[in-house]
Amino acid sequence: MRYAVDLGGTHVRVAAAQSGCEWRHQHRSRRVAGMTPADFVALLSDLIREWGTGRPQSIGVSVAAVVDDEGYLLASENLGWKDVPLRRILADAFSCPVLVETDVFCGAAYETRLGAAAGATSALYLGIGTGIGHALILDGRVWRGARRGANAFGHTIVDPSGARCYCGHQGCLCTEASGLAQADKSASDVPLQRLALSIGNAVTLVEPECVILSGGALNQAWFDLDRLAALIPAFTYPAASQPRLVRSYAADPNLCGALLLSMEQS
Template sequence: MNKILGFDLGGTKVLAAVLDKDFNILSRVKMKANADLGLNSVYKVICSVINDACDEAGIKTSDLSAIGGCAPGLVEPKTGLVYDSPNLGFKDFPLQENLSKDFNLPVKIENDVNAGLYGELHFGAAKGMKNVLALSPGTGVGGAIVIDGDLYRGARGGAGEFGHIVVQPDGPLCACGQRGCLEAIASRTALSQQILSFAVRGRIPMVIEEAKANLKKVKSGLIARAYNSGDPDVKAIIDYAARYLGVGMSNLVNSFNPEAIILGGGLIEALPEPFLEISTRVMREQAMRINGEEVKVLAAELGDDAVIKGAAKLASQLIA
């Protein structure tokens, strides 16, 4: 095997890297996704970042053995068709097929949380495990499943939508139309909305000073600084979200009986202690004892590299 390129398509950026046969990263390039300019613009950015990552590594795209990439939202497991990725404007978009034609290479496209868990499975926090789940509270709450060492995607690629487990009947309205979904309580988006609503009423002064009334500025770093400053409102909001994350985890533990749950994403990176400690305690209290007593709850180790390495590892299977 020669070199493989992995890329991570997110709502705001595209990150690509060239990896060697041992999955060491040789180059890394990031660009804005320009999602507001439409699907064709996003696709051009993907192609540009692939070319630039190869240039940075001192190779041509024809020197690659394969390309592995990921996208948020539902991805058809075999064809890499992106069914729906609303923030990017993708709707039934043949991303895998188009890239394979344009670069004349084998291409594997996967859901982003699946790729991240696969990276952690082979190179990070879940290395050596066989049955693992992932939860990633971010814009939504992403999830992924590994059973007997392989990703489980479901019949149409939609398995792992853990953000839409109902943990609080008649709770907050979720973007999916249901009430009380985990995503409506424990996502970074939900936390940002709650924190900003307090701030504009004169509470949480740190947030109103830094973010004014701009929801987009209430990001993980600001939430963490407000929490660590000892602000009681932020503490209450975070602790509440972490408790319900634990409720969701107890349902998953009883359903899958995993060795570990890997918590990832920027929010967990910024505030690992309250989320891991509170959610783990609640999970053990509510899960069946035989399922919950030994399952590990671990923070992801690889950050953005988990998705890149996971996508590259999946692509390597095309040429094995």
């Protein structure tokens, strides 16, 4: 059995499948505050024992963090983890091939292969949950940046005099339009306008064929896909082609992408 994990800012999702994303077992729980890598290993161990699947054939981990080529977690503000050799820790614990990758890169890989970006040469994938991450798909491949840090769409500045962000800057998009920012607020047009501003700037810079949105915050009262599509052109260079704006077809593209990437590696 192959395992996939989405270790997010608020929740942990674990699923097991023989292949593809046809899950035989699934688990979702709120991530306990202060969870350590050892706690994470214990959670996986408990699920493997509970599900009776035996030693995993592979484990793919999608994590809200900057991750290097060796599966070394460099930094994650939401998890509070830094400089963690997560791939090695899991490989030692479960004696199987392990892939650890930034969550939105996993989601973008899935969308490129089997989702809304299949057949497109360019796309922007946005994961809007506790925070806001992104991945660019250029010439059909996921662009990870010069040092794998091209994933922080939520930390584009939309209001220099705005609220202080957990990254240390002021007025980041995720202080307005993320699931965390809007968790206890009534519907307002402001977060949608801020999101449209950032997407409009991205369209001006890259002109992607499509923009794919995913994440739990899309179910909150403030989000409206049609309204967002109507707002974006006002923030885009007029000569740029407007992208197709869609919600991901998958319930959890990051989880599916983690599975697919781990299968390719192993």
